[in-house]
Amino acid sequence: MNSIKDMISDKEKPQDCEVHGQYISKNYFGQIWGKCPDCSKQEAEARIEREKAEGEAQKKERAIKLWAAKIGHAQIPERFRDRTLNSYIAKNPGQETALAFAQDYANNFEEICKTGRSVIFVGKPGTGKTHLAIGIALQIMVRHTVLFTTVQRAIRRVKDTWTKGSEESETDDRCDQCNCLSRSADHGRSRRAVWI
Ligand SMILES: [Zn+2]
Numbered sequence: 011m012n013s014i015k016d017m018i019s020d021k022e023k024p025q026d027c028e029v030h031g032q033y034i035s036k037n038y039f040g041q042i043w044g045k046c047p048d049c050s051k052q053e054a055e056a057r058i059e060r061e062k063a064e065g066e067a068q069k070k071e072r073a074i075k076l077w078a079a080k081i082g083h084a085q086i087p088e089r090f091r092d093r094t095l096n097s098y099i100a101k102n103p104g105q106e107t108a109l110a111f112a113q114d115y116a117n118n119f120e121e122i123c124k125t126g127r128s129v130i131f132v133g134k135p136g137t138g139k140t141h142l143a144i145g146i147a148l149q150i151m152v153r154h155t156v157l158f159t160t161v162q163r164a165i166r167r168v169k170d171t172w173t174k175g176s177e178e179s180e181t182d183d184r185c186d187q188c189n190c191l192s193r194s195a196d197h198g199r200s201r202r203a204v205w206i
Contacts, residue, residue, distance in 0.1 A: 084156040086144060095145035098138060105138060112142040116149040123154070 021037040027046035036044040081091055095113055100106040108131065115122060115129055129146075131139035147156040159167075 093141040093144040
């Protein structure tokens with residue numbers, strides 16, 4: 011019986027590749043001969059590309075899931091989720107001013123957040139107040155916690171904290187879904203939640 015050592019050879023022979031022509035093939039072991047080096051190189055490159063594309067696709071999928079979770083977490087209703095500042099069309103000078111204000115507010119939110127400066131949009135129905143508020147929220151949501159609510163709901167929530175045995179203090183910005191405080195790690199670095 012041949013030992014493994016006997017089966018390992020350093021033999022070489024010319025081989026033909028249909029694509030790259032003649033090459034010298036090495037006999038590695040028994041009947042195992044080396045493939046065309048150019049084909050091997052191409053296969054390796056293709057594998058790297060494929061893995062890279064798969065990695066990017068997974069990364070993209072994770073980002074989409076994370077975004078969907080954030081949107082759900084923020085309780086922004088489905089019908090409002092495309093209301094970005096970019097999609098807001100200002101039709102009169104008042105709306106132009108409001109849009110410019112909203113853009114400025116969102117762009118400088120890091121600083122504004124530290125001062126606690128709030129904003130209330132006032133206007134007739136259908137002028138785009140909710141659109142602007144959500145536009146700000148969608149822009150700053152990448153780094154901050156956002157919560158869509160109504161005045162009634164917010165008041166009820168504060169009132170609920172007055173009941174005996176309530177786990178929530180009226181000063182907490184506690185999240186409904188996971189009961190975290192808005193300053194906890196995964197939900198933005200800000201200590202303040204943004205209430206729309
Ligand atoms: Zn080849």
